Every structure is written in C-alpha cells, then in structure tokens.
Amino acid sequence: MNIKTIMVIGAGQMGNGIAQVAAQAGYTVYMNDIAQEIVDKGVETISGSLDRLVKKEKITAADKESILGRITPVTTYDEAANCDLAVEAVVEKMEIKAKIFGELDRIAPPHAILASNTSSLPITGIAACTKRPEKVIGMHFMNPVPVMKLVEVINGLATDPDVTKTVREAAESMGKVPVECRDVPGFVSNRVLMVMLNEALWELYEGVATAEGIDQIMKLGMNHPMGPLALADLIGLDTVLSILEVLQDGYGDPKYRPCPLLKSYVSAGWLGRKTGRGIYLYS
Ligand SMILES: NC(=O)c1ccc[n+]([C@@H]2O[C@H](COP(=O)([O-])OP(=O)(O)OC[C@H]3O[C@@H](n4cnc5c(N)ncnc54)[C@H](O)[C@@H]3O)[C@@H](O)[C@H]2O)c1
Structure with missing residues (x-):
C-alpha cells in the first residue's frame, strides 16, 4: 500500500516527534491535539528540533521550511478522511484511546491503517474498538523520536500481515528500524x-x-x-x-x-x- 498522508493524534512529546520524522520523510502530515495552543506548541518544538539539524548542517534552512510546510496542525479528527495512516500518540489511557479509535474508524477511508504508539496497552483491545481490527497495529516509537532508531511493531491478534509490511516500510522510510513482537502487556521494551x-x-x-x-x-x-x-x-x-x-x-x-x-x-x-x-x- 502506498502511504502519502499521515495523521498524528496527540502533539505531546511523542506526537510532535512522530509528526517531525514523518514530514522529514516527505509525507503530508496532519498533527492533531485537543487545543490550538497545544498543537502550536508542538509545531514550535518541531521548529526548534529542525533548527538544531540546520545548525549541525544535516538539513538546510530551506529544507526546514518545506518540512514545516508539510505539517498542518489541527484540532478536529475530520482530516482523518484524507489519511492513509493514522498514528495515535495521546495519553496512556485506554478509555481515551478507545474513543479516538472509534472516531478514526468512522472518519478514515476504508484502506487507512490505524496505528497506536501506546507503550503498553493491548493492541487487540484497541483494534476491537473499530470495525477494521485487521488494519490496527502498534507502531511504538521511542523517545526522543527524531533521535531513537527503534520502532517496535506490535501485531494484534487480527493484524493483517500486509498491514505489518506497510507499517514496517513506513518506519524504514522515516529512517527507523522496525522490530516485530506479539501483543503482550508492555510488549518487549x-x-x-x-x-x-x-x-x-x-x-x-x-x-x-x-x-x-x-x-x-x-x-x-x-x-x-x-x-x-x-x-x-x-x-x-x-x-x-x-x-x-x-x-x-x-x-x-x-x-x-x-x-x-x-x-x-x-x-x-x-x-x-x-x-x-x-x-x-x-x-
Ligand atoms: N514518553 C515516552 O517516552 C513514550 C515513549 C513511547 C511511547 N509513549 C506513548 O506515547 C503516548 C503519548 O505519550 P507522550 O509522552 O507524548 O505524552 P504527552 O503527555 O507528552 O502528550 C499526550 C498528548 O495527548 C493529548 N491528548 C489527550 N487527549 C487527546 C485527545 N482526545 N485527542 C487528541 N489529543 C489528546 C494531550 O493534550 C497531550 O498533548 C502514550 O501512549 C505513551 O505511552 C511514550
């Protein structure tokens, strides 16, 4: 599957890092949170992180502008209608994640993959909040996202192997190394x-x-x-x-x-x- 547009839900320390590496890899990114000032702070953090890369001459000032230009901060889930992959990175609370996955499932196109950056919650349980459990997967980035190489890829009971393959490829395109594991509490890490x-x-x-x-x-x-x-x-x-x-x-x-x-x-x-x-x- 060809991923072009990624929606990141949660603009906290993990969410803004995921939005950054996705935009650096060339994806169109929507970064969502519950309030405008939180998404604005997320963009500010990304801008500061890109400034450090410019200083180290890893990217140019023009690269920075085009990376930021690929990120649209939003406060509704409506933009999920345009995404091929959603990566949820909100607080580690099952009831909040469950609600979000229900919403994403309702809004996102049928082909879209819904991933969670959860550190420990059951992917199979999150998948059960949707009508597409085969398209739900764990995509566990490490903190700080722009620096850390690993993405732990967690297969729920129903996850389709093609979905796993697509998510592995997306992680690799962001310069990460995906490693798979089963859906057990806390995963491996x-x-x-x-x-x-x-x-x-x-x-x-x-x-x-x-x-x-x-x-x-x-x-x-x-x-x-x-x-x-x-x-x-x-x-x-x-x-x-x-x-x-x-x-x-x-x-x-x-x-x-x-x-x-x-x-x-x-x-x-x-x-x-x-x-x-x-x-x-x-x-
Ligand atoms: N902190 C880490 O080192 C780390 C590492 C890997 C994975 N994770 C996982 O990533 C997720 C986020 O952790 P974090 O450290 O970024 O937390 P954080 O507190 O920095 O950010 C969480 C964000 O979620 C937002 N949020 C809450 N409810 C929301 C909703 N309904 N819709 C949209 N946004 C909402 C909050 O406003 C906040 O900005 C958690 O599941 C955590 O377990 C964290």
Missing part, C-alpha cells in the same frame, strides 16, 4: 524497562542512595547513557505509572506493583521534564 525504573524508584523510596547516586551507579557501572530516574523523568512519571499498572493488571504479578513514591509524584503533578519537576528539577 517496557516489560523489561519498567521493572528497572520501578526498582530504582523503590531504592530512592527506601533511601538506599540519592537519586544522583542511583543514576550514577547505573551509568558508570552498566554503561547506560542515562540513569533510570532521569529516564523516568524523560518518559514522564504519569506514563511510567500507567505502564506499570497495565503490567500489574495484565500479568497479575506483584513484581510490577508501582512504587508509592511514583504515585505521590504523579498526584502532585510532578511528571518529570514535561512539567519542569519530577525526580529532578528542570527549571
């Missing part, structure tokens, strides 16, 4: 990663070491480019909590129980970099 991040939060909660100490031990000792607490702040503590809840619910195993410290930070609105405060302070 977050089933492994979240246990580590949660354990680091438990260590902080128990006073085993300072946040800086925990991160430094993992960086210097394991050669991780970022410590687990700094990474949790980058991902967003609300997202980390939602993923742990999906893992706990999905496997019924107490090893995934979220650390109480994580819950209090989320209830305080200290969500990490995106709010200027999480485990660390950013302002």
Whole structure:
C-alpha cells in the first residue's frame, strides 16, 4: 500500500516527534491535539528540533521550511478522511484511546491503517474498538523520536500481515528500524524497562542512595547513557505509572506493583521534564 498522508493524534512529546520524522520523510502530515495552543506548541518544538539539524548542517534552512510546510496542525479528527495512516500518540489511557479509535474508524477511508504508539496497552483491545481490527497495529516509537532508531511493531491478534509490511516500510522510510513482537502487556521494551525504573524508584523510596547516586551507579557501572530516574523523568512519571499498572493488571504479578513514591509524584503533578519537576528539577 502506498502511504502519502499521515495523521498524528496527540502533539505531546511523542506526537510532535512522530509528526517531525514523518514530514522529514516527505509525507503530508496532519498533527492533531485537543487545543490550538497545544498543537502550536508542538509545531514550535518541531521548529526548534529542525533548527538544531540546520545548525549541525544535516538539513538546510530551506529544507526546514518545506518540512514545516508539510505539517498542518489541527484540532478536529475530520482530516482523518484524507489519511492513509493514522498514528495515535495521546495519553496512556485506554478509555481515551478507545474513543479516538472509534472516531478514526468512522472518519478514515476504508484502506487507512490505524496505528497506536501506546507503550503498553493491548493492541487487540484497541483494534476491537473499530470495525477494521485487521488494519490496527502498534507502531511504538521511542523517545526522543527524531533521535531513537527503534520502532517496535506490535501485531494484534487480527493484524493483517500486509498491514505489518506497510507499517514496517513506513518506519524504514522515516529512517527507523522496525522490530516485530506479539501483543503482550508492555510488549518487549517496557516489560523489561519498567521493572528497572520501578526498582530504582523503590531504592530512592527506601533511601538506599540519592537519586544522583542511583543514576550514577547505573551509568558508570552498566554503561547506560542515562540513569533510570532521569529516564523516568524523560518518559514522564504519569506514563511510567500507567505502564506499570497495565503490567500489574495484565500479568497479575506483584513484581510490577508501582512504587508509592511514583504515585505521590504523579498526584502532585510532578511528571518529570514535561512539567519542569519530577525526580529532578528542570527549571
Ligand atoms: N514518553 C515516552 O517516552 C513514550 C515513549 C513511547 C511511547 N509513549 C506513548 O506515547 C503516548 C503519548 O505519550 P507522550 O509522552 O507524548 O505524552 P504527552 O503527555 O507528552 O502528550 C499526550 C498528548 O495527548 C493529548 N491528548 C489527550 N487527549 C487527546 C485527545 N482526545 N485527542 C487528541 N489529543 C489528546 C494531550 O493534550 C497531550 O498533548 C502514550 O501512549 C505513551 O505511552 C511514550
């Protein structure tokens, strides 16, 4: 299938990154969010990210303008009527994603593929909110999207292999490496990663070491480019909590129980970099 137009739903840290790499690959992009100021902020973030590429001489100033010119910020789902592929990247809440997939299914043309960037929610369950479960798939980009190579491609129970092939090709056209896995809670990436991040939060909660100490031990000792607490702040503590809840619910195993410290930070609105405060302070 020939993908020309992509709609990205959600203009937050993942959504604007996906819109950027899609526009850089030459696709026509609609970037949607619930309010004009949020999509405008998304465009601003993309513009800043492209400025850094111009500075590094990876693209020209003219390239930047044409990439931005391919992105139309929108606040309705109507533009889904023109898309060949929709990539949903809104908050990690099943009820919100379910509603969006119902809407996209109603508006998008029958050939359109509906993908979710979910970190952990069941693709099969999301697909069941539509009348085209064979065209629903997980397209899990990593953060920050313009930098990270991987796209984890998650096949739901009903996903058509041709849809998987098309999504793999689309990911490759954006300079990414697609790797497939089955639809299990947390997929491959977050089933492994979240246990580590949660354990680091438990260590902080128990006073085993300072946040800086925990991160430094993992960086210097394991050669991780970022410590687990700094990474949790980058991902967003609300997202980390939602993923742990999906893992706990999905496997019924107490090893995934979220650390109480994580819950209090989320209830305080200290969500990490995106709010200027999480485990660390950013302002
Ligand atoms: N943060 C990460 O490191 C990371 C990595 C991979 C995947 N993900 C997944 O990507 C998704 C988005 O995460 P994020 O970090 O970009 O979150 P974010 O909080 O930065 O952005 C979420 C955006 O969704 C928007 N939104 C909420 N309801 C909406 C609706 N009904 N219609 C349109 N937009 C709506 C919000 O306004 C917000 O701008 C989640 O499913 C998350 O699990 C996150």
